Amino acid sequence: MSESIETNDCLVAVDSISKSYPRVDALAPLTLTIQKGERVALAGPSGSGKTTLLYLLAGMIQPDSGQVKIDGKSLSDLKPGKELARLVAIMHQSNDLVPQLSVLHNVLAGRLSQWSLFRSLISLVWPKERHLAEAALARLGIADKILERTSKLSGGEQQRVAIARLMVQSSRVILADEPVSSLDPSRAQHILGLLTGLVASPPGSSSAFSSDSGPDSPGMVLVASLHSPDLIRKYFSKVIGLRQGRLQFDMPASDLSDSDLESLYNLDEDARQPLIAGGGR
């Protein structure tokens, strides 16, 4: 029993995917694997392909070559919607909630992939699975805001609503595009604590969000792009460095040194050349 879990530890397998764009943010052939329970930080200067990689992992765009497998299933074989949403959820840089809806409905929108058309319609008037939203919001500390109009919440609260939506979607892989780029340091710590907590939490406390967690919980993965070495070392188990669409390093976060990041972000002479050439096209 424990052996089979050992051998199936890989949840996300990226097999030499590439993606090219006319201008920037392209991805050279890239191969990596992510184990269950891992919290992965994605670092790299802007235009290095972080967002492209996240979108490929989310199945929002298709690679030019290669494939992404999550839990052994190739993303390109999955239908967008129900199947894909069960495997992977993504939180965008701006929270992208619907400001006119209540917090409750914005959170429950994470359930739309599992709901029938009729259920979605009814739920607008008589919310379904309200307990899921309540549990998620309580865990994020904003249970009292559940009936407020989302536009009335502060930016930080809205971000927590966006996280609650991810939680009720109960996907195996959670992706976050620069979740802390617009936050002050203490808020950034708070949000990262919440996000990494989703993956690292003991099975019992996450049972409200994934029906199939238990003693042999299938395990989850978080992939978030961010820049701060301190936050990466504190909250993440693994760090992937990207530069101009190429993998620069892939190592345990605890091994990350400041000079690793410096050389990743440093725009020295030989690196600037292709950047200018790429931008000039």
Add this chain to the structure above:
Amino acid sequence: MLSLLLLGAIVWSLASINWRGPIGHAGGGAALFDFVQALFPPELSAEFLLVGLLATWQTVTFAVASITLAVLIGFPLGVMASGTLAGSPRGKAAMVLVRLLLASLRSVHELVWAVLFVAAFGFSSLTAILAIALPYAGILGRVYAERLNDAPERPLIALRTGGASPVGVLLYGRLPMAFPDLLSYSFYRFECTIRAAAIMSFIGIRGLGFEIQLSLQDLMFGQVWTLMLFLVGLVVLVDLWSSKIRRSLAS
């Protein structure tokens, strides 16, 4: 190119007016004077105010019935015309057909519809309501479709990547985001149906327009002013009501 053509048409139409002769007819000035003088004061007897109130009530009922029917027809057509649910080629074809239908509904003026329906249903309330509701459904459907399409894209993408179907995206994204706009435009159109209901007097529908017509025929300009003030007051009331609802929606 099109602008030049339009400019040409305007210049040509101005040139076709005979500016030499008097623009009004002889004695028009005196009639205008009589008319304006009657405003001070308008007819304010209790008896006539009651007539005005009753006429206002009749106009309101026609306007409410017309706008309700127009929304009921215009909303589903507007959703179809927006193309937000049209994924398949067949759906796209339906979208084009519905857009054509909306265009033909609104390209005919309510008075022309009234003439057509008089032939079918005679001088009846149904004629007046249908005559207003159909072109208004065409206008509402078109504007609803535009507003639904103009909803901010990012929250919609977030819903889609969360696995929502096109209907889910419509229900939880487009509609709630467009709703304040849809509502305030519908209220504006409600004001317009009041105006339209008033002129339906010419097919014998009771209401403010009918009373204005009677008073004009009797050359009772004071009464005409009173009735016009009722009409203005009614539109102002609806405007106040709609801005109140919009404010409560925004907060």
